[in-house]
């Protein structure tokens with residue numbers, strides 16, 4: 048749709064003709080360039096897209112909501128600030144000389160990788176990040192097609208994480224239900240129709256997936272399930288991708304422990320704090336942290352329905368989520 052925003056002014060005018068839906072209880076969603084946004088986020092997305100200027104050294108964590116990005120908001124800063132990788136020589140000579148990087152007692156991982164749209168450009172549509180020292184660690188839920196051009200064109204790295212959509216839906220339902228009240232079946236229908244913040248989920252995933260195939264040195268595509276089953280292997284892979292290979296076994300193990308669900312969930316700050324930007328309690332970012340929790344919430348019919356959508360949407364892309372549909376064979 049034309050002129051849905053005016054980038055010359057400092058505040059973005061939302062075109063009143065954009066498709067609208069009230070869903071997930073009382074959330075007002077607007078559709079722009081193929082994706083749905085909660086109304087308060089859209090102007091910030093437009094501002095971030097127009098004004099953000101990426102640097103080659105930036106690291107951008109991109110994800111759909113509730114795919115496990117909080118885990119990476121902890122892991123990525125640890126990799127960047129690790130002694131051996133930050134030293135650049137990887138030999139770990141000075142490993143015991145400095146104090147270990149561990150900001151989690153005082154900070155929720157959200158603080159360590161600020162969000163472009165829901166935080167920075169929502170607070171100030173003309174935010175100037177030029178004073179932020181490199182490497183800037185930032186995160187976004189923006190779909191690939193909407194990303195600021197400088198993120199796509201510069202040499203900055205993008206780390207993308209995805210997850211089985213059934214677990215994403217269940218996680219999202221619990222998360223949003225800490226602030227709203229929406230029956231599961233209603234939320235499920237909206238999710239399946241792609242109406243949720245930064246949805247449709249599958250289009251979001253496919254945008255980054257396809258680009259990661261074309262430019263694997265630019266986009267690292269991770270899956271929550273693989274991070275759960277092999278955290279040390281995935282952390283090593285991520286560190287190498289970021290140009291900060293971790294060579295010491297002890298250091299990788301310690302990093303994985305520092306960022307573990309069990310540890311972070313039980314820290315005082317995460318048990319009692321509240322995100323000042325979005326108003327969600329910090330504990331709502333650490334619910335159960337499991338693969339397959341959908342089994343406790345979705346009926347067989349719901350499972351089949353969402354798996355079918357996933358299968359259809361991902362067909363031919365080379366990407367699979369754990370959504371095998373059993374077709375009964377002859378006995």
Ligand code: A3P
Pocket residue numbers: 110111112113114115116117118214217218219221306307308309311332333334335336337340
């Ligand atoms: P559940 O709701 O299934 O428990 P996001 O971080 O993208 O908002 O996603 C939130 C999901 O990631 C939640 O899933 C949360 O429990 C899980 N999560 C957060 N931190 C984690 C960690 N350190 N390890 C594993 N899972 C984590």
